[in-house]
Amino acid sequence: MRKILLGLCLALSLPAFAQLRTELKDGWEFRRTDENIWRMATVPGTVHTDLLAHKLIPDPFAGANEKGLQWIDKKDWEYRTSFSVSPEMLNHDGIALDFTGLDTYADVYLNDQLVLKAENMFVGKQVPVKQFLKAGANQLRIFFHSPIAHDMPKFMKDRLVYPAGNDADDIPLSIHARKAPYHYGWDWGPRYVTSGIWRPVYMVAWNEFQLQDVWIEQKKLAGATAELVAHVKLNAIKEGAYHVIVQSNDGAFKTISLTRQWADGNQEMDIPFTIPKPERWWPNGLGAQRLYPVTVAILKGKDTLQRMQRKIGLRTVEVVNEADNMGTSFYLKVNGHPVFMKGANYIPSDNFLPRVSPQQYEKMFADMQSSHFNMIRVWGGGIYENDQFYDLADEKGILVWQDFMFACTLYPSDKNFLDQVKEETAYNITRLRNHPSLALWCGNNEIAVAIKNWGWKDGYAYSDAQWQQMLKGYDTLFQDMLRQEVQQHDPGRFYFPSSPISNWGKAEDFRHGDNHYWGVWHGMEWFEALTTHVPRFMSEYGFQSFPELNTVRTYADSSQWDINSFVMQAHQKSATRGNAAIKTYMDHYYKQPRNFNAFLYLSQVLQAEGMKVGMEAHRRAMPFCMGTLYWQFNDTWPGASWSGIDYFGRWKAMQYFVKKAYEPVLVSNTLEEGKIKTYVVNDLLADEKLQVVMQLMDMEGKILNEKTLPVTAKANASEAVHSISKEELLNGADANRVILYTKLVKNNQSVSENVFYFAAPRYLQLPEPVVTTHVTVNEGKISVQVSTDKLAKNICLMLEEDKGVSLFSDNYFDLLPGTSRTLQLVTQLSAAEVSNKLRILHIANACEK
Numbered sequence: 059m060r061k062i063l064l065g066l067c068l069a070l071s072l073p074a075f076a077q078l079r080t081e082l083k084d085g086w087e088f089r090r091t092d093e094n095i096w097r098m099a100t101v102p103g104t105v106h107t108d109l110l111a112h113k114l115i116p117d118p119f120a121g122a123n124e125k126g127l128q129w130i131d132k133k134d135w136e137y138r139t140s141f142s143v144s145p146e147m148l149n150h151d152g153i154a155l156d157f158t159g160l161d162t163y164a165d166v167y168l169n170d171q172l173v174l175k176a177e178n179m180f181v182g183k184q185v186p187v188k189q190f191l192k193a194g195a196n197q198l199r200i201f202f203h204s205p206i207a208h209d210m211p212k213f214m215k216d217r218l219v220y221p222a223g224n225d226a227d228d229i230p231l232s233i234h235a236r237k238a239p240y241h242y243g244w245d246w247g248p249r250y251v252t253s254g255i256w257r258p259v260y261m262v263a264w265n266e267f268q269l270q271d272v273w274i275e276q277k278k279l280a281g282a283t284a285e286l287v288a289h290v291k292l293n294a295i296k297e298g299a300y301h302v303i304v305q306s307n308d309g310a311f312k313t314i315s316l317t318r319q320w321a322d323g324n325q326e327m328d329i330p331f332t333i334p335k336p337e338r339w340w341p342n343g344l345g346a347q348r349l350y351p352v353t354v355a356i357l358k359g360k361d362t363l364q365r366m367q368r369k370i371g372l373r374t375v376e377v378v379n380e381a382d383n384m385g386t387s388f389y390l391k392v393n394g395h396p397v398f399m400k401g402a403n404y405i406p407s408d409n410f411l412p413r414v415s416p417q418q419y420e421k422m423f424a425d426m427q428s429s430h431f432n433m434i435r436v437w438g439g440g441i442y443e444n445d446q447f448y449d450l451a452d453e454k455g456i457l458v459w460q461d462f463m464f465a466c467t468l469y470p471s472d473k474n475f476l477d478q479v480k481e482e483t484a485y486n487i488t489r490l491r492n493h494p495s496l497a498l499w500c501g502n503n504e505i506a507v508a509i510k511n512w513g514w515k516d517g518y519a520y521s522d523a524q525w526q527q528m529l530k531g532y533d534t535l536f537q538d539m540l541r542q543e544v545q546q547h548d549p550g551r552f553y554f555p556s557s558p559i560s561n562w563g564k565a566e567d568f569r570h571g572d573n574h575y576w577g578v579w580h581g582m583e584w585f586e587a588l589t590t591h592v593p594r595f596m597s598e599y600g601f602q603s604f605p606e607l608n609t610v611r612t613y614a615d616s617s618q619w620d621i622n623s624f625v626m627q628a629h630q631k632s633a634t635r636g637n638a639a640i641k642t643y644m645d646h647y648y649k650q651p652r653n654f655n656a657f658l659y660l661s662q663v664l665q666a667e668g669m670k671v672g673m674e675a676h677r678r679a680m681p682f683c684m685g686t687l688y689w690q691f692n693d694t695w696p697g698a699s700w701s702g703i704d705y706f707g708r709w710k711a712m713q714y715f716v717k718k719a720y721e722p723v724l725v726s727n728t729l730e731e732g733k734i735k736t737y738v739v740n741d742l743l744a745d746e747k748l749q750v751v752m753q754l755m756d757m758e759g760k761i762l763n764e765k766t767l768p769v770t771a772k773a774n775a776s777e778a779v780h781s782i783s784k785e786e787l788l789n790g791a792d793a794n795r796v797i798l799y800t801k802l803v804k805n806n807q808s809v810s811e812n813v814f815y816f817a818a819p820r821y822l823q824l825p826e827p828v829v830t831t832h833v834t835v836n837e838g839k840i841s842v843q844v845s846t847d848k849l850a851k852n853i854c855l856m857l858e859e860d861k862g863v864s865l866f867s868d869n870y871f872d873l874l875p876g877t878s879r880t881l882q883l884v885t886q887l888s889a890a891e892v893s894n895k896l897r898i899l900h901i902a903n904a905c906e907k
Contacts, residue, residue, distance in 0.1 A: 077262065077263065077264040077268070077269070077363075077364045078147075078150070078261075078262065078263040078264070079156075079260050079261075079262050080260060080261045080262075081258050081259070081260050082101075082139060082141055082155075082198065082258075082259045082260065082261060083101055083102075083258065083259075084139070085139045085140055085141070086098070086099040086100070086101045086137055086138070086139045086255075087099055087137070087138050087139070088105065088108050088135060088136065088137045088138075089135070089136050090133050090134075090135060091133070091134040091135065091136050091201070092133070092134075096138070097112055098111075098112075099137055100412075101137070101139075101254075101255045101258075101259065102159070102254075102255055102256055102257055102258055102412040103254055103255065103256070103410075103412050104161070104252040104253065104254035104256060104410045104411070104412060105130060105135045105202070105252065105253045105254050106118060106127070106130060106250060106252055106409075106410055107254075107410045107412070107413060108254070109130070115127055115130075118248070118250060118409070118410075119248075119612070119613055119695050119696060119705075120612070120613050121613060121614070121618075121625050121628070122624055122625050122628040124248045124249065124250070124628065127250070128249065130250075130251075131204060131205060131206050131250075131251035131252075131253070132204055132206050132207065133204055134201065134202060134203055134204050134207070135201075135202045135253050135254070136199065136200065136201050136202065137199070137200045137202070137254070137255060138197065138198065138199040138200070139197075139198050140195050140196065140197055140198070141195075141196055141198065141261070142194060142195055142196070143191050143192065143193060143194065143196055143261075144193065145193045147263055148188070148191060148192075148193055150188075150263035150264060150265055151264065151265045151266055151295045151296065152186065152188065152263065152264050152265075152268055152295055153186070153187055153188040153191060153261065153262070153263045154184045154185055154186050154187060154188075154261075154262045154263075154268075155168070155173070155174075155184070155185050155187050155198070155259065155260070155261055155262075156182065156183075156184045156185075156259070156260040156261070156262050157174070157176065157182060157183045157184070157185070157255075157257075157259055158182040158257040158258055158259070158260070159179065159182060159255070159256045159257025159258075160176040160179070160183070160200070160202075160255060160256070161179045161202075161237065161252055161253055161254050161255070161256045162176070162177065162178065162179040162202075162205055162235055162236070162237040162253070163176070163177055163202065163203040163204075163205060163208045163235075164176040164200050164201065164202050164203070165200070165201040165203075166185070166198070166199075166200050166201075167197075167198070167199040167200070167201070168187055168190045168191070168196065168197070168198055168199075169190055169191070169192065169196055169197055170197070170199075171190045173185050173187055173190060177236065177478060178236040178237075178478050178481065178482055179235075179236060179237040179238060179256070179441075180236055180237075180441065180442055180463060180482045180485070180486060181236075181481055181482050181485045182257070182485065184262070198259075200255065202253040202254065204253070205231070205235050205237060205251050205253065206231060206251065208235075209231040209234040209235055210229070210231065212231075212234045212470075213229055213231060213234070218524065219518060220233045220467055220468055220469070220470075221467050221468060221508070221512075221514045221517070221518055222239075222242075222466070222467035223466065223467070224239070224240075224242070224243055224244045224245060224439070224465075224466055224467075225239075225242045225243055225467075226242065226243025226248075226249040227242065227243070227249065230242070230467075232467075233467055233468070233469050233470065234470060234475075236463075236478045236479070236482055237251075238406065238411075238439075238440055238441050238463070239438075239439040239440075239463065239464075239465055239466075240405065240406060240409075240439045240440055240694065241409065243631070244439060244631065245631045245632045245633070245634075246405070246631050246632070246690065246693070246694070246697075246699040246700065246701075247405075247409060247631060247693075247694040247695055247697075247699075248409060248631070248695055250409045250410070252409070252410060252411075254412075256411050256412055257412075257444070264363070264364060265295075265363060266294065266295055266296045266298070266358065266363055267292050267293060267294040267295055267296070267300075267320070267325075267356065267363065267364070268292060268293045268295075268364070269290070269291075269292045269354070269356060269363075269364040269365070269366055270291045270292055270293060271289075271290075271291040271366075271488060272288060272289070272290055272291075272354045272366045272368055272492075273288075273289040273291075273368075273488070273491060273492060274286055274287075274288055274289075274352055274368050274370045274492055275287045275288075275289060276370070276372060277330075279336060279338075279372055279373070279374055282334070282335065283332050283333065283334050283335075283336065284332060284333040284336035284372045285330070285332050286330070286331055286332070286333065286370075287328050287329065287330050287331075288304050288328070288329040288330075288331065288352070288354055289326070289327075289328055290302065290326065290327045290328075290329065290354055291324075291325070291326050292324075292325050292326075292356070293323065293324050293325070294320045294321065294322050294323060294324075294325055295322060296322060297319075297320055297321045297322050298319070298320065298358065299317060299318070299319050299320075299358075300317070300318055300320060300356050300357065300358055300363075301315060301316070301317055301356070301357040301358070302315070302316045302317075302318060302327065302329065302354070302355075302356055302357075303315055303353070303354065303355045303356075303357065304329050304331050304352065304353070304354055305352070305353045305354075305355065306333075306350065306351070306352065306353075307351040307352075307353055307367070308350070308351060310333055310350050311331060311332060311333045311334065312331075314329055314331045316329065329354075333350065333372065336372045337372070338371075338372055338373050338393050339371030339372055339373040339452075339455075339494045340373070340392070340393065340455060341392055341397060341432035341433075341455045341456070341457055342426075342427055342430070342431060342432045342454060342455035342456060343430055343432055343455070343722050343741060343742075344392070344395075344397065344432075344455075344741075344742070344743060347371065347452065347453055347454065347455045347494075348371065348372070349369040349370065349371055349452060349453070349494070350369065350370050350371070350372070351367055351368075351369050352367065352368050352369075352370055353365055353366070353367045354366050354367075354368075368492050369449075369452065369492075370492060370494060371452060371493075371494025371495075372494070373392060373393055373494055374391070374392070374393055374394065375390060375391070375392055375457070375497050375498075375552075376390065376391040376552075377389075377390055377497070377498050377552035378390070378391060378396075379552075379554065379559075379571060384569060384594070384682055385569025385570045385594060386559070386569065386570040386571050386594065387594055387684075388559065388571045388572045388594045388595040388684070388685070389594070389595060389681075389684030389685065390433075390457070390497060390498075390684070390685075392457075395743055395774065396681065396684065396774065397432065397684075397741075397774075398677065398680050398684050398685060398686075398741055398774075399432060399433040399457070399595070399684065399685035399686070399687065400430060400431055400432055400433065400677075400685075400686060400720040400741075401426070401431040401432060401433035401434050401435065401456070401457075401686075401687050401691075402431070402434060402435070402687055402688050402689070402690060402691035402702065402716075403434075403435045403437050403597075403598060403687055403688070403689045403690045403691060404434050404435060404436050404437060404440075404690070404691050404692060405437055405439070405440050405690055405691075405692060405693075405694055406440040406441055406694055407422070407692055407693075407694065407705075408694055408695070408705075409694050409695055411441065416446060418707065419444075419446050419447060419450060420450065421707055422450075422691075422692065422703075422707075423450040423451065423453075423454045423456065424454075425703060425707075425709075425713070426454060426456050426691075427454045427455070427456070428717065429713060429716050429717045429720060430716075430717065430720035430721055430722065431456055431720065432455065432456065432457055433456065433457045433458070433459060433497070433685070433687065434451065434456050434457075434458060434459070434691065435458075435459040435461070435597065435687050436458060436459065436460050436461055437461055437465070437503055437690075438461030438462060438463055438464050438465040438500070438502050438503035439463070439465035439466065439503060440463065441463065442460075442463065442486045442489075442490070445489075448490060448493045448495060448496070449493075451493065451495035452493055452494055452495045455495075456495060457495055457496075457497040458493070458495045458496050458497055459497055459498055459500065459597075459687070460490065460496060460497075460498065460499055460500065461499075461500045461501075461502065461503055461557070462483060462499065462500070462501055462502060462540055463482075464501065464502035464503070464505065464535075464536075465502060465503035465504065465505070466503060466504050466505065466508065467505065467508075468505065468509075468514070468528045468531070468532060469531065469532075469535060470531065471527075471528075471530070471531025471532075471534055471535060476534070476535065476539065479535065479539065479540075480539060480543065483539075483540060483543040483544075483547075484543060484546075484547055487499075487543060487544060487547040487548050488547055491547065491548040491551070496551070497552075498551065498552040498553070498554075499540075499544050499548070499551060499552070499553045499554075500553070500554055500555075500556070500557050501535075501536040501540045501541075501553070501554065501555040501556055502536055502555070502556050502557075503556075503557060504556070504557070504558070504574065505532065505536070505556050506536075506555065506556035506559075507556070507558060507560075507561045507574075509529065509532065510561070511561050511563065536555040536556060537555055540553065540555070541553055541555070557572055557574070557597055557598075558571065558572045558573045558574045558597060558598070559571025559572050559573075560572070560573050560593070561573075562574060562575045562576060562577055562581075562591065562593075567593070568591060568592060568593040568594070569593075569594065570594065571593075571594060571595065572593065572594065572595040572596070572597040572685070573593035573594070573595065573596055573597065573598075574596075574597060574598035574599065575588075575591050575593065575596060575598070575599045575672075576598070576599065576600075577591055578599065578601060578668070578672075579600060579601050579602070579635060579639060579700075580634075580635065582635075582639065582642070584643075584646065585601075585643075585647075585667075585668035585671045585672075586671065588668075588671045588672035588675055589671060589672075589675045589728060592675055592676060592679045592682070592683050593683060594682065594683060594684065595683065595684055595685040596672070596676050596683065596685060596686045596687065597685065597687050598687065598688075598689045599669075599672055599688060599689060600669070600688055600689035600690060600700035601643070601664075601665045601668050601669055601700060602632065602635075602636075602639070602640055602661075602665065602698055602699060602700050603640070603661040603662045603664065603665035603666075603698070603699075603700075603710055603711070603712065604621075604640075604657075604658045604661045604662070604698045605658070605693075605696060605697070605698075605704040605705070605708065605710065606658060606659075606662070606704070606708060606710070606856065607654075607655050607658055607856075608708070608856075608857075608858075608859065608860050608861070609696050609704050609705065609706055609708060610658065610696075611859075612696055612706075613625065613629055613696050613697070614626060614629070619654040620654065621637040621640075621641070621657070622637070626698075629695075629696065629697030629698060630697065630698045631697065631698075631699075632698070636698070637698065640661055640664070640698070643664055643668070644660060644661065644664050646818075646820075647664060647667075647668075647818050647819055647820060648660055648663075648664065648818075648819050648820050648901075648905060649819075649820050649905040649906050649907070650905060650906045651904055651905060651906075652903075652904060652905065652906055655899075656899065656904040656905070659854055659856075659899045659904055660904055660905070661698075662710045662711035662712065662854075662870070663711050663852045663854075663870060663901070665700075665710070665711065665712050666710070666711035666712040666714070666715040666870060667715070667819075667852075669688060669712055669715065669716075670715045670719055672686070672688070673686055673688070673715075673716065673719035673720070674719055674724070674726040674728070675728070677719070677724060677726065677739045677776060678726055678728065678737045678739060678776050679776070680739065680775070680776045681775075681776075688700075688702070688712075688716070690702075691703065692705075693705040702716055706863055707863045708863055708864075708865075709865060709869070711852070711854070711869070711870035714868060714869050714870050714871070715870070718810070718812075721809070721810050722740070722741045722742050723738070723739070723740050723741070723742065723746055723748070723771060723802060723804075723809050723810055724737075724738070724739040724802075724810050725737070725738055725739075725750065725800050725801065725802045725810045725811065725812050726739065726812060727798060727800055727812060727814040729784065732783055732784055732785075733781050733782060733783050733784065734781070734782055734783075734784055734787055734798065734814070735778045735780070735781045736750060736752065736778065736779055736780040736781070736800060737776055737777065737778050737779065738750065738769055738771045738776070738777060738779050738802065739771075739775075739776040740771035740772060740773060740774065740775060740776075741774065742773060742774070743773050743774055744773050745770050745771065745772055745773050746770070746771040746773075746804065747768070747769075747770055747771075747804070748768070748769050748770075748771055748802045748803060748804050748809070749766055749767070749768055749769070749802070749803040749804075750766065750767050750768075750769050750779060750780065750800065750801075750802060750803075751764075751765075751766050751800065751801050751802075751803055752764065752765045752766075752780070752798065752799070752800050753798070753799045753800075754787060754788075754791070754796055754797075754798050754799075755796065755797060755799060755874075755875070756791070756795055756796050757795055757796070757797065757823070757824065757825050757848055757849040757875065758825060758848050758849075758875055759848070759849075759874070759875030759876045762789070762791055762796065763787065763789065765780075767779070767780065771802075784816070788816070792823070793816035793817050794816070794817050794821050794822050794823045795822075795823045796816065797813050797814065797815060797816075797849065797872075798813070798814040798816075799811070799812075799813055799814075799874060800812050800813075800814065813872045813874075819851070819901060822851075822901075824849065824851060824901055824902045825848040825849060825902065826848070826902055826903075827846045827847055827848040827849065827850040827873075827875075827900070827902060828846065828847045828848070829844065829845070829846045829850050829853065829873070829898050829900065830844070830845050830846075831843065831844050831845075831855075831896060831898065832845075833889050833892050833893045833896070834889075835889045839882065840882070840883045840885065840889050840892055841880050841881065841882055841883065842855065842866070842880070842881045842883055842892070842896070843878055843879070843880045843881075844873060844878060844879050844880075844881065844898075845873075845877070845878035846873045846874075846875065846876075846877065846878075847875065847876060848875045848876075849872070849873070849874060849875050850872070850873045850900045850902070851872050851900055851901040851902065852870050852871070852872065852900055852901050853869075853870065853871055853872070853873050853898065853899075853900045854869060854870050854898070854899040854900065855869055855881070855896060855897075855898060856896070856897045856898075856899065857885070857887065857892065857895040857896060857897075858895045858896075858897050859895065860885070860887065860895060862885060862886040862887065864883060864884065864885035864886070864887065865883070865884045865885075866881045866882070866883055867881045867882040867883070868881055869881075
């Protein structure tokens, strides 16, 4: 038996006539269908980006070009290419075209034969085409119907306006299309309703059968062994006896070999196997991300016909959402341990999705990991992300909260729409369920709370019959269908119909489930409300800022450098609040910025300092609160938004603050009932022996009060380790002229530090510091040493007219009197260029006196 297995394993590495898969990416052309002018096209791509490449339209993101480009989605477009097929290829038993992403209403013709009518951007389609192919040149043509023209008859038929308030058109048609909702506009991005081949097209050929899917289901995970089942799905063209192999590429488990007799047609088989001494997959910050490669191969004799590899992680994830003595919990247990979730909400990284490169995805997840994320929420108004996104989440230890693609509106419930959704959910659940990073499924974003609280029925003047029909459709889709789809295709994974579970309007709401708290920003409450409005799990909250000047330059020239200018307003999509809200909060907390660049800087500091209040409050409140996911991680275009990282990947002030607020061990000070309390939060699964060092000092560096105490930070817990009345601590000192500096020390190394201010920045009597910088190079790496004689609040290092994406290891930080800090800089610039372009802003020189 051992010799047989060795022979079979050798065959795996020497396939005789395995499945062929060829991407059709060359020779594409496109045209507007009312013109007979064919031009070169890029596939994957979009109509908008192809038009831009030919300079037929201006940059969609520059100036105020958005309105002038709305004609594109009213037209039909066509793509074509020619590809060659050899006689040998035609000898294969099966040949198909695999369309992994068509956006959205597409008729596909092969040699003038209609082979597919696609209707869903989120569903890949594989079409058998052998009968339509010929040796030599073959013509593939794809006709894209205008999404607007295609869906307008649906509106005309029922004359019902759905409450899709983010659809930036007079008649919201987005609800009819199974297409990325944000393409139709949102309060952080433009309206660009795209068409095109947005994911690759492949030609696939095989013999005897096609291996269609392999799902590795974890049945049991214990200390000694992991019990799994490989669910294999295939379509056999020829009956016969076949060998099935389940093999470890790294020797983690013994190879399983079976022989099966198959009839023709669809086949499914389950193959149990075990992994001894399993190493667990852990979220970022709690352990390693062990991934086991598992190969399933089908052989006939010694020939490997097809094989498929999966990378699996062994872990348990449980979402605990149940009544307790504090209300209704919402938290995740990973490998048996409650884990506080730290992360953000993710939106698509571009309006034109094929432009997002593999390198950009790698940077995004590197940024998440370095910012101490352990969760990212894929929000329901975007897309089901590509495979690389989830592969990187697996590798970096970032758990994925996965929404289905429904957000902020009710939807149709006719048979055709529900059939589309059923196919979409089955396709994407099947595609994603192997990933250990996938933590939960959520039906939609904010629709349940909107039904109860947003005044839709009266605001849209629905009749009782219309409203009841829409509510019934909601229950059919989110309470029934999606729940059943998850149970069928991904049993055991948590599903809930809508996030948030509770609204943010009443105190009682914060005791139940997850919450989207928008009292700050939409409710125009001050940042201090974030300390009192703490839910069981905060899955959305946020505040806007502008990107830095290097980003603003890409869409607005200097004549538009005013927040009330036409272009700056065009890049502010939060019409109900927008720039006025930023200015209102800024005036409340800060003195006036001295110029436009200072205003951009101050908007970022405002956002960062405000959001820090919420992040630390959530962490201090564990285990009552067990998660903080801020809105939003990234941008889909350059402009004002709630993001921590802008469209080009530049870190805003908030991202630097996130990195510190999400450290595994955190020290945090807060004012509660007249007392300054110092908390130590420990996310690690072991106790930490530390020292807390507290210093009350003036802004020139004089120590007024100092205390050091040993603490044991309990594992996976938050605890107040010190409390003192504000008056006793200040002891007569002017609250506007002193700070409380606190740090945690382990083995003589600082592991967390924080600066507490007793007054809002506009009241602080900040000195005029002398801040100096020194740029050095060591082994090709650039460092910048920053020094100050007096307190320098929110030091920002900027590289003027930097067209790349440079990243300092820290930024927007407070530098204590008489201290220096050395920062590492990742940049494409030389050290000399850094020295010439380096500019320093801080509160004292950015604000008027």
